[in-house]
Amino acid sequence: MSDRKLPRLLQTPAVLLLLVWMLIPLGMTLYFSFIRYVLNSLRRPEWTTPSFSNWRGFGNYEFVLNSKDFLFAIQNSLFIVCSILFLTVILGVLIAVLINKTFPGQGIVRVLLISPFFVMPAVNAVLWINMILDPVLGLQGIAVGGINELIDGLKDAPLVGWFFGMWPELQPISFRATQTSAYAVIIMVTWQWTPFAVLIFMTSLQSEDQQQKEAAVLDGANTWSQFRFLTLPHLARPIAIVVMIQAIFHLSLYAEIEIVSRGNGNKNLPYLIGEFANNNIGAASATGIFAVILANIVAIFLLRMIGKTLME
Amino acid sequence: MAIVAKTSRFGKYGRPTLAWVVGLLFFFPIFWMVLTSFKTDADAVKPEHLIFFKPTFDNYINMTENYDYWRFAKNSVITAVMATVFTLFVGIPCAYAMAFNPSRATKDVLMWMLSTKMLPAAAVLYPMTFITKTAGLFDTHFLIILVLSLINMPIVIWMLFTYFKEIPKDIIEAGQMDGANTWGEIKEILIPLAWGGIASTALLCFIFCWNEAYWTVRLTTTDAATLSKLIEGNRAPEGLFFGRLSAVSAAAVGPIVVLGWFCQKQLVQGLTFGAVK
Numbered sequence: 029m030s031d032r033k034l035p036r037l038l039q040t041p042a043v044l045l046l047l048v049w050m051l052i053p054l055g056m057t058l059y060f061s062f063i064r065y066v067l068n069s070l071r072r073p074e075w076t077t078p079s080f081s082n083w084r085g086f087g088n089y090e091f092v093l094n095s096k097d098f099l100f101a102i103q104n105s106l107f108i109v110c111s112i113l114f115l116t117v118i119l120g121v122l123i124a125v126l127i128n129k130t131f132p133g134q135g136i137v138r139v140l141l142i143s144p145f146f147v148m149p150a151v152n153a154v155l156w157i158n159m160i161l162d163p164v165l166g167l168q169g170i171a172v173g174g175i176n177e178l179i180d181g182l183k184d185a186p187l188v189g190w191f192f193g194m195w196p197e198l199q200p201i202s203f204r205a206t207q208t209s210a211y212a213v214i215i216m217v218t219w220q221w222t223p224f225a226v227l228i229f230m231t232s233l234q235s236e237d238q239q240q241k242e243a244a245v246l247d248g249a250n251t252w253s254q255f256r257f258l259t260l261p262h263l264a265r266p267i268a269i270v271v272m273i274q275a276i277f278h279l280s281l282y283a284e285i286e287i288v289s290r291g292n293g294n295k296n297l298p299y300l301i302g303e304f305a306n307n308n309i310g311a312a313s314a315t316g317i318f319a320v321i322l323a324n325i326v327a328i329f330l331l332r333m334i335g336k337t338l339m340e
Numbered sequence: 341m342a343i344v345a346k347t348s349r350f351g352k353y354g355r356p357t358l359a360w361v362v363g364l365l366f367f368f369p370i371f372w373m374v375l376t377s378f379k380t381d382a383d384a385v386k387p388e389h390l391i392f393f394k395p396t397f398d399n400y401i402n403m404t405e406n407y408d409y410w411r412f413a414k415n416s417v418i419t420a421v422m423a424t425v426f427t428l429f430v431g432i433p434c435a436y437a438m439a440f441n442p443s444r445a446t447k448d449v450l451m452w453m454l455s456t457k458m459l460p461a462a463a464v465l466y467p468m469t470f471i472t473k474t475a476g477l478f479d480t481h482f483l484i485i486l487v488l489s490l491i492n493m494p495i496v497i498w499m500l501f502t503y504f505k506e507i508p509k510d511i512i513e514a515g516q517m518d519g520a521n522t523w524g525e526i527k528e529i530l531i532p533l534a535w536g537g538i539a540s541t542a543l544l545c546f547i548f549c550w551n552e553a554y555w556t557v558r559l560t561t562t563d564a565a566t567l568s569k570l571i572e573g574n575r576a577p578e579g580l581f582f583g584r585l586s587a588v589s590a591a592a593v594g595p596i597v598v599l600g601w602f603c604q605k606q607l608v609q610g611l612t613f614g615a616v617k
Binding site for chain 1 (some may be wrong): 351374434436455457461487557564568580585586600
């Protein structure tokens, strides 16, 4: 066998598998998005089987574009992903700089820090929404209750009583509610992925040029300008990688959204598709195509941004 | 280093303290879950038993009775192990060819592979359910193993590629001179040389398989249902059964968290795609 053919042959199984995995479902989604296709319909039973005779053209797309949740879902998808990216990068840089120097127990702190990254998303969501954020039975509820009681007690105290008397009663936040469920998702995913950012930034910080830093110190550079002009530029590449990998994972968030509020007030595009798919497969497929387009826009943007650095 | 090391009081006391506080804060939710798992369901929601309570192992002892834990755990182990093995079996030759005989298309193929990970799973859920039900594969180990492999294959090939790239080409070529065939090359030269990289790739793949929570939940009912399905299906509403829920959650994530502790360094190196040194 010639030198040229063999490498191609070795790649074939992987490429073929991924091609099938991508094209068959995508083709079917595309097809369903152009026909009327519902799971249950008493009035129009012929719509319950996929067939070209139920052709609807761009009707499903129009229907999706006009549905009130669509724009909201796109906005919310981007809001959630961008917030998580923003928080994990900022926290990641700060914590990585903090624990980069040796101190007693550094190894243990690293182990403690990385742990959330290995927790499965379903457990993450169940744990946070029930045991921590629940407004009555979770730690949040208990803490707010405790503070209120404490203040209540202090109101009768001599001298300072009048001061605490002016304090309002604290209200716990219900993170399952319409306005707040997105924040709950952002909190729990940030908790899970900040460790990942920290470890990548730390790996990178260890290769930072120490001589350059010493020179900067001799020149009288303060801590801030060292960080701003030496450390931050050094971290540009790892930040790009953290952003890319996280964008890949978070655009398809689902378990957390499902568990927190069943999409109540907090739908992203995948969740909206899931809701349509309870009955209207045509609309779900059309939404799916929109999601593919959105993912591609993000992908092109990201790969342009860092594709080159990855291949060096 | 001498100059940098002459630090302020913050460097000596403040930094370690702050670092420990941050570390403990991040670990706290996991600690809390484990602590709650030793409380009875009734104690778990009482503020007076927040920290002081009579520890009980009942939640763990009754896990089989309450949740049929072992059946789900068995499925998780089978599917995650088999999927990892299969992914490596397909991924190693592919990454090998890409690293040592790159063509002009290699970069694009790699990018395309990564881009398949961005396809929203929900968009193809219905066709997938439809196909797998028609083919009689729904809720089988085979299907879950295949799906988990395909989801993780892009990342695995990327990671392997970055590890293999680091191996000097001369070594592989020397093997070719000695007349080793391709399989021999992979088995005798590549795998021993890149063993560390392959092992950490396998671990990461295993972790992602174990934690996967979209397809494993939606393409199974009972026979092939994994721990993700167990947790998602049994999330109790509004504070019922905190104790037992914590126990089963801790049992679901425990093995992976411990595994992760042991190999955190290798994992990170692989995940940076070789772009961070």
